Structures are given as structure tokens and as C-alpha cells.
Amino acid sequence: MAISELAEMRAARRLVVKVGSALLVEKGEPRDRWLTALVGEIADLRETGTEIVIVSSGAIALGAARLRLPQGGRANLADAQAAASVGQVELARLWSEALGGRGITAAQMLVTLGDLEDRRRYLNASATLARLIEAGAVPVVNENDSVATEEIRFGDNDRLAARVAQAAGADAVILLSDVDGLYDRDPRIEGARRIERVEGVTPEVMAMASDASSSGLGSGGMIAKLQAARIAERAGIALAIIDGRRERPMGRALETGDGTLFLPQRNEGARKAWLGGRIAPVGVLVADAGCARALAESASLLAAGLTEVEGEFARGDLVAIHGPKGERLGQGLVEYSAAECRAILGLRAEEQAEKLGYAPRAAVVHRDHMVRE
Template sequence: MVAPLIASLAELGAARRLVVKVGSSLLVERGEPRKAWLAKLVSELAGLRQAGCEVIVVSSGAIALGAARLGLKRGGRASLSEAQAAASVGQVELARLWSESLGAHDLVAAQMLVTLDDLEDRRRYLNAAATFEKLLEEGAVPVVNENDSVATEEIRFGDNDRLAARVAQAAGAQGVLLLSDVDGLYDRDPREAGATLIETVDGVTPEILAMASATSSSGLGSGGMAAKLEAARIAERAGIALAIANGTVDAPLSRAFAQGIGTLFLPQRGGSARQAWLGGRLAPVGVLTVDAGCAEALANGASLLAAGITEVNGDFRRGDLVSVHSANGDRLAQGLVEYSAEECHAIIGLKQDRQGDKLGYAPRAAVIHRDHLVYL
């Protein structure tokens, strides 16, 4: 039986499985952990567990903690090498912090460090999903962070907001709560007079995206409202509710769930689990640009055919993830391509009966079959 889609913050708090993301600015102040604040948050998490909710934590803070220990300026973010070194030191402290805090409530913390590839590769994604399932089955609380000590600028999530949405997919969670330094999404900069909190978002549209700031106000983290909206898009396509709430208060979960203060992004009914995984992938290696007729066909659930392709960019192989763009550059879809970039160049704009001569073998049914394509 499929669980009903979450339609309110109160229902999010009653989810069977919930991912809670904690940012650096909430957890760390001047290089030191905010232990009193964390103790109150963990008390709330323990309350959720007692009520039957399985909790997964996505926690930032390793770089901030490690930078302080090493005496690095700019919070350890002056360069990639500094961030990696700070993360290596800080991750030890972060794991100890969560272990002790959860242990005070007789809860076992389980550290999971992941990279982008761990959730982009289908086999590794399924391995991660199995690990989450077993840990939760055994009563542990997974504490997840990006493995910044080995991540590169090119191959990384870059923020824990999107990581939280991807973790929710892998773990089969019904909801995600992103704790921030503001109450939620506002129709403009919340510092401006007359700014209004948006309580519910039914689909992240270009108009919603235009409301976001791409910067992190604390200077510690790497996110910002733009990253949170990207996380919401990942979650909603997978049928997962995502909320943004203020984490600076003493009881952030109660404030969000009981008082209903925050922004809830309603889940959109998606396709299969495989399509949800495809839609959430973050690292396409090429772009196929299509004409207007092809764009319309894709919106109606069609496969991507070579005849509708007008431009090929990138160096990709068969089976790689590529994006599909409209003529004006809008990202329409992404999926697993059936041809290499070289082969796509050979058959660009051609109908199927003309492709064999260019390829030297019988053409496949589509450049991207609809079963391996997600319209965004």
C-alpha cells in the first residue's frame, strides 16, 4: 500500500521516515560546537523516534570544526586542499559530537560519509539504500555527510541540502526537513519590508526559483536558498515532501511541526524508483539540444529521437547521463543515452531509416528511450 502524500507540516512530523538536515551555522559558532543547542535538537529527535519515526540526520560542520582546530583562515574554504584537510580533522570531531549527543538518549549514531558518485552510480546507490535500511532496522540513527576530504570541485554535491534530498530517495524517506537561519521561503529577500513567508509550494516553478538567493548568509556553509530549492525539486520528483524551517530557535522541530511555521514543498507524484533516481542525479556529462517539436513530444512522454536533435555537446559514452535542452537553453529532461557523442553527431537530425548508413549498423529505437528519460 502506497503511503498518502504529505500535505502539511504536521503530517511531515508524523512521517514514518524523516531526513533532518543541520547546517554548519547552526551547529558551529566561532569554531566551537553549539552543544546546548544540539542537546535540545537531539531531545526532539529522540521524541520523534519514540513516536515511531525513523530519523536520518544529514549534518554539516566538519569543515568548520576542522578549520578551527587547524587555525585555517576563512573557515577552511580558501582552497580545495584546505577544505579537504579541514574536513579530515573535523569529521572526527563531528562524529564524536553526534555520538555523544544521541548516546545521551540511548540512541546509536552510525556515521555515513558519501560522495556524489555513491549516489550517481546505480549499483552504489542501491548499496547505500541497503545500508540505510539495515541501520534503521537495527535502531541506529544514520548521520550522513559528504566526504569532503576526497571530494573534488568537479565531482561533489557542493551543499548538504541536495545531499539530504538524495539521501531521502536512497533511504525511502517520506519527508525532508532542512533547518535554516530563516523561517522558510519568502517572496523576496526576508530583510526587505513587506516580505511574505510562503507556507506551501505546489511544484518548484521558474517563478519560485526567481525568489531564491544563491548565497549563504552565515559564510560557513555552501548552500543558500537556491540550493534548497534545487533540493526541493529533487525531492518533489521522487514523491517526497520537503520543508524549510528556522533552526536558530531552541525547539525547531516543534516550532515547525506543531506551530506550522515554515515552507512545505508538496511532493509531486513521480514515476518508478528508477526514474526518481534518474531525476535526482546531479552530474550529466553532455547536453543534447532539441527542436520545438521534439520538446513538445518529450513533454507528452515520448522517447528522444535523433530527428529532433539540433546540437550535441560533451564527450559521453553509451549509458552516460546527459541533459536535454530546448533551443533557448532551458533544461527539459535528462536520461541515459543509447549512443556515444560521436554517434550522436553522426545521426543528428536524421530519421531512423537514414541512420544505419551513418552508423554502420542497425540503429536503436531511440537516442534516449522514455523508460530511461525523466522530464524535468
């Protein structure tokens, strides 16, 4: 469905609700009363026909309290993994009991970055979500922080929520947070103004963000939320940031319009939306000005327009594509290894065979395997 106002979120066919750590956990203890009220809202939405997927933070905060770890379990990677291992049990229990109190079956899904970056594993996750929803359960998804490392993890549940929304075929995402939306500057500065609606996350919009999390519990600040909005808008999914600190926060925000709504900008095919939502490119290809202009007109990336290759990668890996001034142009699946890209840098098709020892491919990154900013 088309969503152009916050109030229309309540009519979404399928909705992803992300709950931040600071909302669910206070001083190491779950906020049971708040959670019960939120589950009441979820139950009400389900009764009107909306299917719900929950993305819940809180495992590290809960586990750190049980293990009495410093800095909320985030002093180092080992502490975070240990805290997540203990806290995930408690988190699953909280949701199971809260949803069960309204006659709803909770289903736990722990995912890693690789589960949603790899196409086959992404489709497996999508199928699992679909079957759980079909069976009447509410999936409760979290990143598997007990095994994730700093190099291969989402690191925040905002972007995870947007990726889960893609995989679940959702219409909308609500990010319940300890902030009430996007401001045109740091909201602590006098005169800061909340932005009610955003039509496209542009560089100017990104410049409004701070990466600070006011609670100190979560790992995703406003930058992560805007990155989540970019993932969602590419897939035709509306996303809202609303203040989750009050009881029954969704109802309040949808009635008053308090929050920031990011409108979907395009609805690319399922594979391109997945490709555009991937967040871990392993290399960078830098294009010259002429090539950058051609890419803007939906051309493929050719070796003749390449000026620089950064990183090490193999054929089929995800690479970012930058312009001559360092601006990000897009990303795609590369047809050559990094060494081969360096060998044919700036060469035209007729010159590439001699360097490669075989007939060159049609493009370094074909337009069918590329998404643009």
C-alpha cells in the same frame, strides 16, 4: 503517508533531518546546548515511531577551527579537504555523544556524489541505511569532503539530504537552516513575504531564490534548497525549510507552521526517481520545437529532432535535454556516444545506418530511461 501541512511531519514514518553548519558550529566551537535540545526532539520522535536519518554539515567548520585555517577552511580545495579530515572526527564524536546520551546508537556514513549517482552504489547505500535503521541506529550522513573535488561533489548538504531521503525511502525531509523559509524576494527587502506552501518548484519559484548563505559557513543557499525540493517532490517526498536557530526548532515550527513546505508532486518508480534526482549530467542534447512537443507527450528522443550536441559522453551516461530556447526539458541515459550523436544529428532512421555503420538503436534517449521536467 500523505503530508499536506507542516504539523503532519511529526507523524512521518521515516524522516530525514538536515542540520546546517551555522546551526551546529559557532566561532569554531560546537553549540552543545542546542545540539542536546535537538537530540531531545529526535528522541521524542523516535518514541512515537518515527525513524530518523540525520544529514549533518559542520565538518569543515570544525576542522578549520582546529587547524586555524583562513576563511573557515574554504579558501581553496586543499584547505577544505584538510579541514574535513580533521572535523569529521569531531563531528562524529558530537553526534555519538549527543545521541548516546539518550540511549541511541549513532552510525556514521560518509558518501560522495558518485555513491548516489551510480545506480549500483546507490543501491548499496540504500541497503546500508535500511539495515542501520532496522538495527535501531540513527545514521548520520555527510558528504566525504576529504576526497571530494569541485567537479565531483554535491557541494551542499541540502541536495544530499534529498538524495539520502530517496535512498532511505523516507516520507519527508526537514532542512534546519539559518533562514525560516522561502520568501517571494530577498527577505531583507521591505515587504518580502514568506511562502508557506509550494506546490511544485517552477521556474517562477526558482526565481525567488538567492544563492547566498547568510552565515558564511555553509555552502548551500536558497537555490540549493529549491533544487533539493525538486529532487524530493519527484520522489513523492515532502520537504520543509524551517528556522533552526532556536532551541528545539522542529517542535516550534511544527506547532506554529512557521517555515515553507514543499508538497510532493509525483511518485515515480524508484529507478526513475533516482534518475531524476541525479545532478551531474555530462552533456547536453538540444531538441527542435517539434521534438520538444513530442517529449512533453512522453515520446523518446530521436536523432531526427536533434539540433546540437554539447560535451563529451559515452553510451549510458547521463545527459540533459534542452529545448530550442535553452529551456531544460529533462534528462536521461543516452544510447550513443557524443561522436555518434553528432554523426546522426537531424537524420531519420533510414539515414542513420549509413553514418553509423550498423543498424541504429530505437532512440537517442529512450522514454523508459528519461525523466521530464
